[in-house]
Structure formats: C-alpha cells, structure tokens
Amino acid sequence: MNMLPEFGQISLACAACLALAAAVTGLGGNGARGELLRRSTVSMVVGQFVFSTVAFAILVTAFVNDDFSVEYVANNSNSLLPWYYKISAAWGGHEGSFLLWIVIMTLWMVAVVVRRQNYPQRFANRVLGILSLLNLGFLSFAFFTSNPFTRLIPMTPADGADLNPLLQDFGLIVHPPLLYVGYVGLAVPFAFAVAALLENRLDAAWSRWSRPWTNVAWAALTLGIALGSWWAYYELGWGGWWFWDPVENASFMPWLAATALIHSLAVTEKRGTFKSWTLLLAIAAFSLSLLGAFIVRSGVLTSVHAFAVDPERGSYILAFLALVVGGSLTLYALRGGGVRAAVGYQLMSREFFMLINNVILVVSLAVVLWGTLAPIGYEVLTGSRISIGVPFFNMFFVPLMLALAAAVSLVPVLNWKRTRWAAIKPAFAYALPLAVVGGGLTLYFTEPRLVMVALALMLAAWIVVTHANDIWKRVRARSSMPLSYAGMTIAHLGFAMSVIGVAVTSTQSIEADRRMAPGDQTELGTAAVQFVGMQQVRGPNYVADQGNFIVTPAGGSPYSLKPEKRRYLARGSIMTEAAINPGFMSDTYISLGEPLGDGAWAVRLHFKPLVRWVWLGCLLMALGGVMAVADKRYRRLRARQDAQVREVHESAAGQVST
C-alpha cells in the first residue's frame, strides 16, 4: 500500500517540532553565549520550510495520482479532472489551502534568513523566533483540526466527488497563492515590529528594514484581491466585480491597514515621527489578516466562499487570534506608548497629508470592519439575523475615496516639514482648473450624468496632472528619478486609474435581462445583438448548452459570443460560463440564465465601460510597490549597514567582556 500520505503527516509533525524549537532559540537564545543557538534558529527555519514543502508535495502527488483513499482528495478531485486542475485542487478546499498557507509562511521565513545579514544578528534571531512561533500556531492548527492526509480506509471511494466547478478555472490556480503571499507576508512586518518592541529599538532603522517586506506583501495582496475580483466577474456569471461579501471584506481590511502602514512607515523612516502609530498599524495589519482567516474558515458569516461550518476550527483560530493580538498589544502598551518624536511639522506638509491619508484609510477600515462584524454582534445580542446591504458600504466609500484622491493629488507638491504657498500654488492655479475642465467634459459624455462621477473623474485627472507635472519638472531639471519615486508615482497613477474605472463602470454600465428565442434580435446600448441558436458541446468533464450570439457594434464589424450553460458530470452541478469580448475601453458580456421552454432562454447582456481599468489600476499599484523595493537606496544601505551591524556586534561583545 502507498504510505506516502502518512509520510506527509509525519513531515508536518517534524515541521511543528522544529517550529517549537526555533521559537525557543529565537526568543531565548539572545544571551551572550547564544551564538550557537542563533545559528541553530536559522537551520531550523530552513528545516520548517523543507518539511512543509515535502508535505505539500506529497499532497499534490496524491491528487495527481488520484489517491481517493485520502479523504481530502476524494472530496476535491475526480479522475476526469484535467491534470492542471488536479494540481490546483490541492488548494481548492480548506485543508489543502491551509497547507499552502503554511508553505508560503515558511517561504517568507526563508527569505528573512537570506537577508539576515542586513540586520543585527540578535534582531534577526528574534524575528525568526516570532515567525516560528506564529508558524507553530499554523502547523498545530493544520495538524489537529485540518489534517489533509486523513484516510478513507477501508471505505475508499471508487472516484472523487470532484472539485467545485466554480474553482475549475485559471483564476483559482493563481488567486489563492497570491492572496496568501500577501496575508502571510504581513507577518514579517508584524514580527519586525514585535522584535523592535522586545529590543526597545524603536528608531528609524527599524522602519527602514520593515519597508521592503511590507511593500512586497502589500503588492501581492493587491494583486490577489484584483485577481479575485476579476475571477468573480467572469466566473460567477452576473457581471459584478465587487460584492462587499464578508470574504472580500476579509481580504480588503488587511489591505487597507497595509496601505496605511506603507505610508506611515515612509514617514517614520524619513522623519522619525509617527513611530508608535506605525507599530500599531504593523500589529493591526497582520491581526486583520488572521481575522480574515477566521472569517473564511470558521463559517461564522454568510458568504459565497465560506469553506465549511466547523465550530472547532473557528474557536481554534479565535483563540490564536486572541493570543496574537492580546500578546502584541500588551507588549505595545508596555513599550510602545512612550515613544515620542521631537520632530515638528506644519499643516501644509507631507507629514500632515500622510496623517490625513492614514485617518481616511483607518476610517474606511472601521466601516468595513463594522459592516462585516455587525451582523454577528446583532445575532449574539438579539438572536435575530440581519444582513448589511451594499448601499451601506457605498455610502461611505464614495466620499472617503474621493477625499483620499484629493489628498493624493497634492503629494508631489508637498515637502516634508513645511511647504511654501508658492510651491503649492501651481497645483491649485493650473492643475486644478485643468482637472475641472477634464471632469466637466467627461460629464458631457456620461449617461446618466452624476455629480459624484464628475467629481471622481476630476480628482483622478488632478492626480494625473500634478504627478505628470512633477515628472516633467524632474526631467527638465535633469534631476535623478530614483526607483522609489517612480514606484510611488506609478502606484498613485494606478489609484487614479482604479478610481476612474470604478466610478465609470458602476454608473455607466448598461445591463439588460432579456427573454430571447433563436432568431431574436435586441439592442445593447448602440450595439445590435442577435441570438442565432444553441448547440450541445462536450468538455473533458462536463456537457454544455452553448449559445451563439452575433454582436454588431454601431459602425463596427460583427463578432460572435458563445456563452455556455455547463453541467458538470461528477456532481451534476450547473454552471454559467459567461462570454466576454474584452476591451480597454469597454467589455461586452453575455451570460445565459435558464431555459424558458420553446427554445427561449433568459439572457443577461452587459455593456461595461472601463471595467478593466479597475484591475489595471491595481496592477499599476502593485508594480509601483515592487519597484520601490528595487530602489538603489536599499542596496546601498546594505553596505552602510554592514559597517553598522559590525559596530553593534563589537559593542555588544565589548559589553560582555567588561
């Protein structure tokens, strides 16, 4: 009999033991004679990575070999599934996706190991210790409540129950891994913050070390969320791209906190102020990603993606969350409160606008948190169930994001500490009128004409104009354009792009639900749509009714769209596969409802202008975040730090000898 799955389980147990040991040496091995312990922390961190990866590889092997004696494989795969979905099915359910989470966690830890020379030895050791402690929590959660290697012996099923058809898609192959890179990546700034608190080393150096990690995690989270939104758009079959669903909110909350953290870290590094606030944000960002895990995996909330309703898992994560939040906040209260900066700044300064940015982001965060958790609180208090509608979130996010856009547009003209009016004047005297004209012009083309849309377009144009002007000024003055500056500019332009996309697509889309029989013709905006007929098609593991629609845009050449209604054979479940003609300026989207008899079908027709801008903007934001990490500054820093680190070591050694 194939014993591999048992080895997977043993491998997980080994990783957990190493995590425990590394947590002990990482947090305890910082005495004078701890050199050996500190070295062993490093090798045990690498060991956690090796054992977790082996466990994951074994799980993937079980999927590829159709080993249905493993319960998780039997529940999430089927022999008819194409090989690439067999691999991605490994993270299609709760247990496997959590194992992936652990593998990614250990990857981040190995990355810290690789870059450990950039930090003082003890500090790196503490960071690795904290990360191992967190990983121990994850590993024991997997081992005790969510073991992916549980066997179904002797009642081995002949074939698997199949992967949920919704998840048989390219989007699912990449969306969860990216999202987890972001979620788990926030553990690194968290560990840096806790290590800094433990060492009482709350200087600018700490924030400089933390910045690249935060940026990469944030960029991955941004991409993960954007991918999820894109996936929902084409896969759920009703053309929406954001639903304020609890699980979406679960990923959006750490994103908002991480966005605030990126900006606050910049202030702490450059100006040495906002110190305790930055620490708090680093703690909050990771705590919120744990809260997200709790929301998704405990099933407390009604949601499209809730994995399963399992009180045991829920209470485990809740206890873990309480320990992490409680522990780090206690430490913060003991050490962080006293950090005061002596640096002042004026109202018209970059610092103050960063503060505004942070307040807006934290208020947004509070709104999402409230909207997500209020139904639970209400049920606990009154026993009846409520849901909070989309209008609740929109009501806050429209004004909040407009205010944020206004703040972003002034960034290029603001200096640290204080800014003279003469420097700000062009932003109001030239850029703003230009933006107003731009916004006003677009108002002329929109239908329906809405003040909020014009305002959003105007503010987005303002961001573009002030940032473009700043680039132009630098080019003309032949001054340097460091990658961190370019990254910031690209990220801000990406934000403007997303704002335009959201404003236009959510108000200017044309959506029509029609009853159509073969031969029928209908209008979608300025395009004519003809329903030619239906035919049966077969996929590897499904059969489908495929509609043939000919779309003729006004003044364009006709093309055909073929939406499908699929029936997956293993579960007999029905799936809508939308047909989309994507475009930079607009999408045309057709999906099938249900057959209405006499050959007629319910048909959903959408015309969605600028919908891609929402995701392209996110792509730019993520690109900007990663570019900033590649800045020469961080590399040059390494040389300088080497000297610094050596100094610290020597002085430490000196202290010991005296």
Place this chain on the structure above:
Amino acid sequence: MNPVRKRRLYLALFLLLAVSGTTAALMVALEQNINMFFPPADVVAGVAPTETPIRAGGMVLEGSVVRDPGSLGVEFVLTDRAGAEFTVAFEGILPDLFREGQGIIVQGELKEDGLFAAREVLAKHDENYMPPELMDIAGHQNQGADS
C-alpha cells in the same frame, strides 16, 4: 499659542471630527441599510413588516414554480415544511442553484396582500452549503424526520 500646541489642537480637533462624524454616519447608515431576516412562519403570521426591504427564506416548494410565458417573470412558493408558505414574485434571471427543494434567500418587500416582491434571489454556490439563516428551519425539518 506655540506651534506645537497649535498643531496638537488642530490634530485633536481633526480626529474628534473624524471619529464623531464616522460614528454618527455609521449609525444612520446602518439604520437605513439593515435587512432583517424572517423565516416563513414570521412572514405568514404578519410579524414581518410590509412595504419595507427585508430578507426572507425557505425551501422552494416542489411544483410551485410558474413562469410567465412572455417575460422573465416567475412566481414560486417558499415553505418551511412545517405549514408556513408564502408566494414570491420575481422578474429576472434566477441563480444556477435555484431549483425545487433548494433552500434559498429572497431580498425584497412584502406587499400588503401577502405577496413577496423579490428584487434579488440568492442561492449559494455549493449544493452542500446551507445559508446560516435557513439552518434553524433545516434543523427543525431533520428533527421532524427523526421522530
């Protein structure tokens, strides 16, 4: 006033405004956008308010789905399998997992004549998944089957 104090004052005022503004807005918005959930028994008994946006749910009664031949209009009956039933009218496209016997949630308004005018029909994307709102009803049903 010295600049540091002045800045602190502005900061405190700004924070105070932001916090109180947000809290007030949150309360008002919540008041307007809360959707209470009512099981079929409450809808039938008149506990559920009429002409107000609410959520209701139940199982789709077998054989109750009636389509309008000329449009996308559809009517069906939701039941808790314990005697309470009400009719839902909906115009639009039903979700993939809508089928007879399936537990679903409807969002809309209850009319004076007892007809539920749905603006949205929600069925979840996993056939094993039961909306938490319907768990009580389903549990009830299972107990019934056991005895």
